[in-house]
Amino acid sequence: MSGRPVGEVTLSVEAVSLAFGGVKALSEVSFDVREHEVRAIIGPNGAGKSSMLNVLNGVYHPQQGKIRFQGREFEDMDSHEAAAMGIARTFQNIALFKGMTVLDNIMTGRNLKMHCNFLQQALWIGPARREELEHRRAVEEIIDFLEIQHVRKTPVGRLPYGLQKRVELGRALAAEPKVLLLDEPMAGMNLEEKQDMCRFVLDVNDHFGTTIVLIEHDMGVVMDISDRVVVLDYGRKIADGSPSEVRGNQKVIDAYLGVAHSA
Amino acid sequence: MATDIGKLDTFPKLLMHHALVRGARPAIREKDLGIWQTWTWKEFADEVRFVACGLAGLGLARGEHFALVGDNRPRFYATMAAAQCLGAIPVPLYQDAVATEMAFPIQNASIEFAFAEDQEQVDKLLEILPQCPTLRKICFDDPKGLRHYAQPELVPYDRLLEAGRENYRRDPAFLETEIAKGSGGDTAAMFFTSGTTGVPKGVVHTHASLLVPARTAAELEGLGENDVILAYLPPAWIGQNIFSCAQAFVTGYCIACPEASETVMADMREIGPTYYFAPPRVLENLLTQVSIRIQDLWWGGRWAYGYFMAVANRVGGKILEGKPVPIGERLLYYLGELFLYGPLRNVLGMSRVKVGYTAGEAIGPDLFRFYRSIGINLKQLYGSTETAVFVCIQPDGQVKPDTVGPAVRGVELKFTPERELLIRSPGLFKEYYRNAQATSEAKDAEGWFHTGDAGFVDPDGHLKIIDRVKDVGGLADGTLFAPKYLENKLKFFPHIREAVCFGDRRDRVCAFINIDPDAVGNWAEKRNMPYSGYTDLASRDEVYELVRECIERVNADLAGEPEIANSQIHRFLILHKELDADDGELTRTRKVRRRIVGEKYDSLVAALYSASRSVHVEAQIKYEDGRSGIYSADLKIRDAKVFAPAAGKRAA
Numbered sequence: 001m002s003g004r005p006v007g008e009v010t011l012s013v014e015a016v017s018l019a020f021g022g023v024k025a026l027s028e029v030s031f032d033v034r035e036h037e038v039r040a041i042i043g044p045n046g047a048g049k050s051s052m053l054n055v056l057n058g059v060y061h062p063q064q065g066k067i068r069f070q071g072r073e074f075e076d077m078d079s080h081e082a083a084a085m086g087i088a089r090t091f092q093n094i095a096l097f098k099g100m101t102v103l104d105n106i107m108t109g110r111n112l113k114m115h116c117n118f119l120q121q122a123l124w125i126g127p128a129r130r131e132e133l134e135h136r137r138a139v140e141e142i143i144d145f146l147e148i149q150h151v152r153k154t155p156v157g158r159l160p161y162g163l164q165k166r167v168e169l170g171r172a173l174a175a176e177p178k179v180l181l182l183d184e185p186m187a188g189m190n191l192e193e194k195q196d197m198c199r200f201v202l203d204v205n206d207h208f209g210t211t212i213v214l215i216e217h218d219m220g221v222v223m224d225i226s227d228r229v230v231v232l233d234y235g236r237k238i239a240d241g242s243p244s245e246v247r248g249n250q251k252v253i254d255a256y257l258g259v260a261h262s263a
Numbered sequence: 264m265a266t267d268i269g270k271l272d273t274f275p276k277l278l279m280h281h282a283l284v285r286g287a288r289p290a291i292r293e294k295d296l297g298i299w300q301t302w303t304w305k306e307f308a309d310e311v312r313f314v315a316c317g318l319a320g321l322g323l324a325r326g327e328h329f330a331l332v333g334d335n336r337p338r339f340y341a342t343m344a345a346a347q348c349l350g351a352i353p354v355p356l357y358q359d360a361v362a363t364e365m366a367f368p369i370q371n372a373s374i375e376f377a378f379a380e381d382q383e384q385v386d387k388l389l390e391i392l393p394q395c396p397t398l399r400k401i402c403f404d405d406p407k408g409l410r411h412y413a414q415p416e417l418v419p420y421d422r423l424l425e426a427g428r429e430n431y432r433r434d435p436a437f438l439e440t441e442i443a444k445g446s447g448g449d450t451a452a453m454f455f456t457s458g459t460t461g462v463p464k465g466v467v468h469t470h471a472s473l474l475v476p477a478r479t480a481a482e483l484e485g486l487g488e489n490d491v492i493l494a495y496l497p498p499a500w501i502g503q504n505i506f507s508c509a510q511a512f513v514t515g516y517c518i519a520c521p522e523a524s525e526t527v528m529a530d531m532r533e534i535g536p537t538y539y540f541a542p543p544r545v546l547e548n549l550l551t552q553v554s555i556r557i558q559d560l561w562w563g564g565r566w567a568y569g570y571f572m573a574v575a576n577r578v579g580g581k582i583l584e585g586k587p588v589p590i591g592e593r594l595l596y597y598l599g600e601l602f603l604y605g606p607l608r609n610v611l612g613m614s615r616v617k618v619g620y621t622a623g624e625a626i627g628p629d630l631f632r633f634y635r636s637i638g639i640n641l642k643q644l645y646g647s648t649e650t651a652v653f654v655c656i657q658p659d660g661q662v663k664p665d666t667v668g669p670a671v672r673g674v675e676l677k678f679t680p681e682r683e684l685l686i687r688s689p690g691l692f693k694e695y696y697r698n699a700q701a702t703s704e705a706k707d708a709e710g711w712f713h714t715g716d717a718g719f720v721d722p723d724g725h726l727k728i729i730d731r732v733k734d735v736g737g738l739a740d741g742t743l744f745a746p747k748y749l750e751n752k753l754k755f756f757p758h759i760r761e762a763v764c765f766g767d768r769r770d771r772v773c774a775f776i777n778i779d780p781d782a783v784g785n786w787a788e789k790r791n792m793p794y795s796g797y798t799d800l801a802s803r804d805e806v807y808e809l810v811r812e813c814i815e816r817v818n819a820d821l822a823g824e825p826e827i828a829n830s831q832i833h834r835f836l837i838l839h840k841e842l843d844a845d846d847g848e849l850t851r852t853r854k855v856r857r858r859i860v861g862e863k864y865d866s867l868v869a870a871l872y873s874a875s876r877s878v879h880v881e882a883q884i885k886y887e888d889g890r891s892g893i894y895s896a897d898l899k900i901r902d903a904k905v906f907a908p909a910a911g912k913r914a915a
Contacts, residue, residue: 140297143297144295149523150529203408206410
């Protein structure tokens with residue numbers, strides 16, 4: 001589906017297990033993500049999808065297993081380190097600064113790229129001005145890309161839900177990520193907003209060559225835009241493959257529709 | 264300004280002239296990446312040179328037509344001027360037209376080259392490619408989303424520019440020769456009429472027929488290189504093209520292109536244009552927005568607004584025209600200016616407006632007075648695609664709400680016995696493209712253009728338009744029936760968005776009404792009246808009552824005008840859907856297609872002229888989530904009170 005040719009494996013998890021006390025959120029999950037692909041993680045509620053994403057960008061630390069990113073191997077990720085290495089994400093519940101404008105919110109995504117110290121920025125000395133201009137330009141290009149010029153100076157809290165989601169995507173993009181983790185980017189949207197969002201996700205993948213890992217409940221969306229799908233159920237991987245393979249997989253059908261228990 | 268029109272008789276010659284005499288002045292600005300980016304006349308002329316050489320390299324030749332589809336962008340206008348440099352004829356097309364509507368102009372003029380702004384327009388052109396075998400090259404500006412388009416027809420603008428730069432470097436004299444070959448009598452551009460009636464016609468204009476009226480009007484208003492205009496209407500419409508091309512090329516003023524259609528209001532505030540055009544519909548929307556925000560003020564603020572607007576209403580217009588006003592009123596007005604009118608103009612982005620025009624349809628007297636009373640020099644003008652816009656302009660100091668002003672210099676007017684207006688002017692079009700029959704019908708042997716508009720000239724020499732000649736009919740008893748005149752009167756009420764009147768060769772007048780969803784929605788909210796959408800709102804008894812009051816006020820008004828007192832509206836219904844250009848009920852410029860509406864809803868018309876109190880309607884409707892369904896309901900029909908004609912006396 002994606003525009004650029006899918007490349008080598010860039011990110012992989014190997015036999016990752018994560019438990020909160022006695023609750024096993026993930027058990028021995030392994031899968032890989034190739035460069036430039038759109039990779040979907042699906043599964044019923046509580047299957048461990050968001051936990052998986054949180055492991056990938058270092059919010060949760062797995063008890064077992066390895067994460068391999070761009071040839072380096074980690075026991076677990078540190079969230080700051082993950083961001084510095086080019087993993088950005090959006091959240092299931094929008095996590096923007098409601099009182100700040102769209103522009104400023106996206107600007108916060110550039111944080112890791114700013115090199116001037118606090119004093120230089122405050123006094124507008126040294127390279128601070130040039131740096132600010134560069135970042136502003138990068139942000140404006142994202143605003144243009146996501147077609148949100150008309151709300152540039154509007155506080156995020158006043159925007160409709162669909163637009164807030166788009167701003168959050170913009171903030172993640174501002175970090176110029178190599179891998180973008182999207183946690184239910186279409187949840188709660190109407191048909192038109194979903195179509196827009198799909199288009200933006202594909203455009204991001206195509207235009208910036210960003211690798212995308214997304215969690216999504218809308219099967220239509222998943223089947224349409226992803227290259228490969230991994231299916232989780234009760235913290236275990238039950239299927240992995242192209243959308244059509246996954247759709248025909250009996251385990252997946254059972255997990256979603258339930259199985260009749262014979263007495 | 265010592266410019267010699269004699270030598271500078273084409274668009275490209277004017278452009279190169281400006282690059283020489285005011286090369287460092289801004290020619291065009293565009294808000295891009297959040298900043299107003301400026302192109303000086305010199306930069307703009309260079310861009311045009313390179314694009315022209317690029318187009319020449321692709322094989323664009325003298326006399327060929329060149330389609331342009333897109334919004335107001337510097338590159339759009341650069342490409343247009345580049346085509347003119349080569350003697351090719353730009354044909355701007357409406358950017359919101361659907362693909363099938365674009366096929367006709369391209370087939371009609373055997374167009375080989377096109378310019379498209381972005382992916383949306385490229386997709387449309389590619390869609391009609393099979394029907395348009397002549398179309399060879401499509402140059403596109405914004406590459407977003409087009410990376411994987413491999414069609415051999417597509418040429419990115421940047422590549423065209425690069426190739427052109429190379430060509431120009433090799434042979435700079437080529438272009439100067441091409442520009443010098445052009446003369447005022449050559450065809451400069453072709454505009455397709457919006458097609459209120461039947462198939463669109465290509466209106467052919469020469470350089471002279473566009474530039475001469477543009478210059479006359481610019482001189483009348485004293486426009487110069489320091490002026491700024493915001494180009495926000497479709498460039499395929501001749502008006503926008505005259506304001507953002509012909510007049511800019513004549514005077515050297517600056518064109519500002521907004522960032523996106525949603526940002527026009529904010530961009531206008533930032534740029535502060537000195538020269539402004541808005542059709543009455545836009546002015547009305549602005550006023551509605553202001554009124555709604557005033558309604559939300561605390562009571563003291565609302566009172567002050569009401570008080571000072573009443574002051575402005577009494578004396579604002581007179582002060583603007585320099586007429587005497589008592590000193591007390593004048594002081595009050597200055598107080599209002601300080602606290603209300605000035606800030607209000609600023610919010611509207613009209614603080615610097617020197618000249619504002621409105622045209623296209625009749626403007627409500629209250630609406631017109633509102634803008635003038637707060638100190639905006641809004642004036643009406645009359646013109647059409649065939650006359651290069653400027654036929655009549657209200658001069659400063661002689662502005663009347665119900666006329667469009669006297670003829671501008673060089674324009675002759677006369678009337679047929681049927682009251683049809685005929686025009687002869689330097690701005691008259693050359694012909695309808697490949698349509699000799701239509702040309703001879705519209706333009707007679709002596710060069711008079713038959714406008715199809717009915718009207719008369721009042722004792723002060725001002726033109727007053729009442730309706731289209733073919734729509735002016737008669738009731739069964741032979742009295743005059745001018746539907747548009749009635750519809751305009753109805754539309755001046757904020758709660759009525761659109762009206763369609765029937766009555767030709769019938770015994771009485773009846774009407775369809777479209778309510779204004781914003782205004783009526785607001786009204787309903789204030790009354791705690793829940794509703795689910797337009798259709799629901801339109802069927803409410805309370806809303807019918809509201810509309811009935813409006814109609815009865817129009818009827819009372821009509822009773823005072825003896826000639827048309829009989830065309831008072833007897834019965835009406837509120838349509839279950841908004842009339843829409845996509846359904847063919849309005850033109851792209853949002854004029855009602857009365858005949859098509861009448862045919863489409865003939866059962867409703869029949870019911871209006873029967874005795875029934877309701878009529879059943881079934882229609883396919885599309886919900887906002889993309890599903891479609893069948894709407895079926897009974898539309899109510901209600902009577903309105905009519906008044907006895909007050910012979911020879913005008914009602915208050």
